[in-house]
Amino acid sequence: MGTWSGSVARVSVQPSVAAKTERLLNLVIALLSTRMPLTKARIRAAVPQYQDTASVEAFDRMFERDKDELRELGIPLETSVVDPLFDDELGYRIDRREYALPEISFTPDEVSALVLAGRIWSQASLAAQANAALTKLAATGVVLDDRSVVGVEPRIRTQEASFEPLRRAVRDRRAVTFDYRKADGTLAARRVQPWGLTQWRGRWYVTGWDAQREAERVFRLGRIVGPVKAVGSVGAYAVPADHEPRVLVRSTEPEVVDQPPAILRVRVGAGNTLRRRARSIGDIDDQWSLVDIDYRDIDGFAAEVAGFGPDVVVEAPQDLQRAVLSLLREAAARHTGAVPGEQVRR
Amino acid sequence: MNARHVQESATTRLQRLLTMVPWLLANQGVATERAAEQFGVSTDQLESDLALLFLCGTPGHLPDDLIEADWEDGRVFVGNADAIARPLRFTVDEALTLMVGLRALGAGAGLAAPDGVLGALTKLEAATGETAGLAARVRVDLPAERGGEMLARAQQALHQHRRIRLRYASARDEVTERDVDPMRLLNLDAHWYLEGWCHRAADVRVFRLDRVESLQLLDLDGTPPAHATSRDLATTPYQPGVADVVVELELEPSARWVAEYYPVESVKELPGDRRRVTVRAADPGWVRRLAWRLGGALVVTAPADLVAAIREQAHAALAAYPPQVRS
Numbered sequence: 001m002g003t004w005s006g007s008v009a010r011v012s013v014q015p016s017v018a019a020k021t022e023r024l025l026n027l028v029i030a031l032l033s034t035r036m037p038l039t040k041a042r043i044r045a046a047v048p049q050y051q052d053t054a055s056v057e058a059f060d061r062m063f064e065r066d067k068d069e070l071r072e073l074g075i076p077l078e079t080s081v082v083d084p085l086f087d088d089e090l091g092y093r094i095d096r097r098e099y100a101l102p103e104i105s106f107t108p109d110e111v112s113a114l115v116l117a118g119r120i121w122s123q124a125s126l127a128a129q130a131n132a133a134l135t136k137l138a139a140t141g142v143v144l145d146d147r148s149v150v151g152v153e154p155r156i157r158t159q160e161a162s163f164e165p166l167r168r169a170v171r172d173r174r175a176v177t178f179d180y181r182k183a184d185g186t187l188a189a190r191r192v193q194p195w196g197l198t199q200w201r202g203r204w205y206v207t208g209w210d211a212q213r214e215a216e217r218v219f220r221l222g223r224i225v226g227p228v229k230a231v232g233s234v235g236a237y238a239v240p241a242d243h244e245p246r247v248l249v250r251s252t253e254p255e256v257v258d259q260p261p262a263i264l265r266v267r268v269g270a271g272n273t274l275r276r277r278a279r280s281i282g283d284i285d286d287q288w289s290l291v292d293i294d295y296r297d298i299d300g301f302a303a304e305v306a307g308f309g310p311d312v313v314v315e316a317p318q319d320l321q322r323a324v325l326s327l328l329r330e331a332a333a334r335h336t337g338a339v340p341g342e343q344v345r346r
Numbered sequence: 347m348n349a350r351h352v353q354e355s356a357t358t359r360l361q362r363l364l365t366m367v368p369w370l371l372a373n374q375g376v377a378t379e380r381a382a383e384q385f386g387v388s389t390d391q392l393e394s395d396l397a398l399l400f401l402c403g404t405p406g407h408l409p410d411d412l413i414e415a416d417w418e419d420g421r422v423f424v425g426n427a428d429a430i431a432r433p434l435r436f437t438v439d440e441a442l443t444l445m446v447g448l449r450a451l452g453a454g455a456g457l458a459a460p461d462g463v464l465g466a467l468t469k470l471e472a473a474t475g476e477t478a479g480l481a482a483r484v485r486v487d488l489p490a491e492r493g494g495e496m497l498a499r500a501q502q503a504l505h506q507h508r509r510i511r512l513r514y515a516s517a518r519d520e521v522t523e524r525d526v527d528p529m530r531l532l533n534l535d536a537h538w539y540l541e542g543w544c545h546r547a548a549d550v551r552v553f554r555l556d557r558v559e560s561l562q563l564l565d566l567d568g569t570p571p572a573h574a575t576s577r578d579l580a581t582t583p584y585q586p587g588v589a590d591v592v593v594e595l596e597l598e599p600s601a602r603w604v605a606e607y608y609p610v611e612s613v614k615e616l617p618g619d620r621r622r623v624t625v626r627a628a629d630p631g632w633v634r635r636l637a638w639r640l641g642g643a644l645v646v647t648a649p650a651d652l653v654a655a656i657r658e659q660a661h662a663a664l665a666a667y668p669p670q671v672r673s
Contacts, residue, residue: 018398020356025363025402025430032429033404046405069357074437100432102473109462110469116458117447117466120486126443128386132365133440135384136433139368151504153532154457154488156450170483171438181599196483202537222603245485265666272515276559307635310663321671325664327641332660334642335653 023049024066028075032099037080037091067092075099101136108145115146116154124158125167156199160221163197165228166206170194173239175211175232181223192217193237196245207245209237218252262301263315264291270311274304290315298323306331361434362387363395367413368433370424378420393417396424404429441474445481450488456498457488489533496555497531499563500540504528509568510542513559521559522546527570541577543570550574591630594648597621601643604636634659 030046031038044050044059053059070077076098082091106114114137121130138144158164162178169176177191194208203220210217261279264271266289275281279292295301302323305312309328314321362385370381382392396415403412403426414425436444445467452463503510510528515521526542529550533539537554544551550570592611597604599619604610614622627633630652637644637656646653664672 017354017356017359018394021359021363022398022401024356024360025398026407028360028364029402029429030405048407073357073361074435096429096432099434101435104469104473106469107462107465109459110466111462113448113451113458113462113466114444116451117444120447120450120488121443126439129437129439130443130447131386132361133436133444135365135369136436136440138384139365139372139433141372148505149457151528151530152457152501153530154451155533156486156488157534167484171442171480196485198485200485200487202489239483243483245483269520272521272559273557276515303639303641306641306663307639309635309638309659310666313663313666318671321667325667325672328638328660328663330642331638331640332657332664334645335637335657335660 019049023047024070027066028070028094031077031092031094032096034093037078037082037093039082039089039091043092101140103140104137104142106142108148111142111145112148115144116149116152119149119152120154120156122153123155125164126158158204160204160224162206162221162224162228163204165230166194166221167197169228169230170197170206172230172234173237174230174234175236176228176230178228179225180219181225187225190219191231192219195239195243198245198249200246200249205245205249207243207248216248218248260317261292261294262305262317262320264293264305265289265313265315266291266308267311271308274308274312295320302327359395363399364430364434366395367399367424367427367430370422371427371431374423375421378417378422381422396422399424399427436474436477438477438480441470441477442481442484445470445474445477446484446486449481450486453487456490456495457501489538496558496561497538499561500528500531500555503561503563503568504531506563507568509564509566511560511562511564512553514553515557515559524551525564526551526553527568527574529570529574530576542568543574550577552577591627591649591652593625593627593630593633593646593652595623595625595633596645596647597623598643598645601640604640604644638663 026047026049027043030043038046040060040063043063044053044056050059050063053062067077075094077092077094078098079090079092082089114134118130118134121127134144166176168174173193175191175193177189179187180190181187191211192206192208193211194206196207198205198207203222206219206221208217208219209215264274265284266274268283268287268289271291274291274293275289277293279294281292282290284290298320302320305314305320306324306327314324366381366385369384370376373381378389378392382389385392387395396417399413399415401412405411410426413427414423416423448463448467448470451458452460452467500510502508508528510526512524512526513521514524524547525545526540527545528540528542530541531538532541537556540553540555540558541550542553543549595604596616597620602619602621605613605621605623608625611624611626616622625633633646634652634656637646638660646656
């Protein structure tokens with residue numbers, strides 16, 4: 001494709017988009033400027049681009065499409081009967097009070113909070129929407145003074161491809177299907193009515209009703225494989241009023257069990273993240289410290305301890321010892337250095 | 347730019363214009379570049395938007411009915427646009443971003459004044475009505491940092507441009523003391539990071555707050571040098587360097603997530619849902635630790651000396667246990 005054909009594409013597409021934008025904007029202005037609903041005939045006369053349509057039928061089709069598209073943007077386009085005596089004649093208008101964002105005044109602290117709230121999405125799929133929301137507030141005269149929060153960048157990420165389709169499904173209350181990777185690594189097809197999206201400890205989860213299991217379920221977005229497909233109609237189900245997504249998500253995480261602390265031998269100068277959480281630290285000699293530390297989930301903690309390699313040794317309890325030893329043994333056994341297919345020599 | 351022109355729909359452009367008019371009315375005389383930046387478009391696009399406004403107006407479409415738009419000397423003026431002088435209400439998605447964001451701030455990261463969060467939330471809920479119910483179904487947590495106290499002090503240093511003294515345990519598990527001029531405070535997923543000019547390294551460094559052992563505000567100006575530039579942390583706080591070691595890994599299905607979590611150079615899907623991954627590391631210490639943590643679900647295949655180190659040190663770790671436990 002050369003430059004020439006590229007410029008043709010631009011010339012052929014751009015004017016029609018510009019013409020349509022102009023038509024829609026003129027329509028919005030006309031409907032906002034009238035107190036009385038406008039009949040289709042008057043709308044056709046009021047918008048220059050409609051006057052140019054070849055026939056009444058062509059105008060009708062164009063207006064019906066435009067009307068739907070404006071409503072999709074959230075513009076409250078009202079339909080009403082123009083004259084009670086002739087109730088087959090419909091009129092259209094947009095109520096300015098329904099249309100406009102109400103005037104809101106915010107305190108400086110509230111403004112700082114709003115600026116940070118918008119910034120949270122700056123690396124996420126909703127960045128444009130957050131920016132549009134703040135721009136609208138600025139357009140009502142709110143001064144978005146961000147001096148007190150310069151350099152502060154709280155943010156969440158929505159890297160999972162499944163985030164956007166699931167967010168739309170939650171918004172529209174529409175069922176979805178997807179493939180889900182179970183803990184053992186196998187895939188299973190799921191059909192879910194999504195109720196909520198929750199980000200917890202840096203991970204996204206969707207909560208909802210699992211149609212096959214007929215039960216509430218939690219799914220981690222990072223384990224959804226392939227596309228999320230919307231199925232069925234919009235608004236197809238109600239979300240239980242008492243649904244608290246975070247409670248459901250937490251219930252899938254390991255419980256905090258009241259148990260005695262682990263006793264670890266930690267090499268001097270190492271295990272600093274463990275030392276900071278320790279209940280108590282004592283010196284064994286100039287090489288080793290003895291560290292008492294609380295933990296929640298034995299598998300997670302065993303992995304953390306194993307990560308220190310020879311710098312941390314578990315003294316107690318025994319099941320933690322076993323879990324750490326099993327990880328280290330596996331790691332040693334798999335790192336033979338042999339090229340796949342080559343004979344392993346010892 | 348061509349791609350943008352071809353892709354943008356009339357409704358997307360209309361949405362922008364309906365916000366642009368009131369924004370320009372509230373910011374009369376704003377520089378063209380500033381306005382373009384606000385709407386995330388080029389100045390050419392902005393000017394073509396203004397030219398389009400110029401053609402629109404109230405029925406009749408005589409010169410007096412049309413919107414006035416003037417951007418001759420790099421400053422934008424707009425007038426005669428009463429009908430669309432106020433922005434359209436928030437869309438569901440727009441309202442959602444602010445309300446979910448405010449709830450996350452309110453949940454206790456300690457970044458914003460609680461009154462400010464609550465006040466803004468109450469006012470937005472009143473203005474947006476039914477969206478509030480939906481916003482409650484999308485929940486975000488910002489990571490809390492030890493009661494928010496460390497975070498609050500770092501924020502104070504940033505705001506007051508004060509130098510700070512850190513005691514810091516690095517990823518290599520070494521504790522150092524450093525004086526830092528703070529530049530940014532940000533979180534990535536579940537962790538908070540402080541970016542600043544480190545006087546010890548004479549370079550920009552990123553510190554993970556949960557590895558900071560103590561943070562002390564000094565009575566010294568903490569303005570970073572003019573040439574200190576923020577790193578692009580959009581993906582990860584880790585920055586590849588020229589001296590890096592190229593490490594090859596194989597991931598079992600249960601460790602597939604490693605390819606998403608760490609900055610990998612390449613990912614190749616293998617049979618049986620396994621993955622082969624290449625990463626660059628300035629110090630492969632974290633790879634070694636990850637290999638032990640994952641107990642064989644992550645296998646390093648190159649370089650050979652790293653493979654040997656992982657094996658030999660795992661054996662050394664095992665040898666520290668009494669024989670009856672080991673068997």
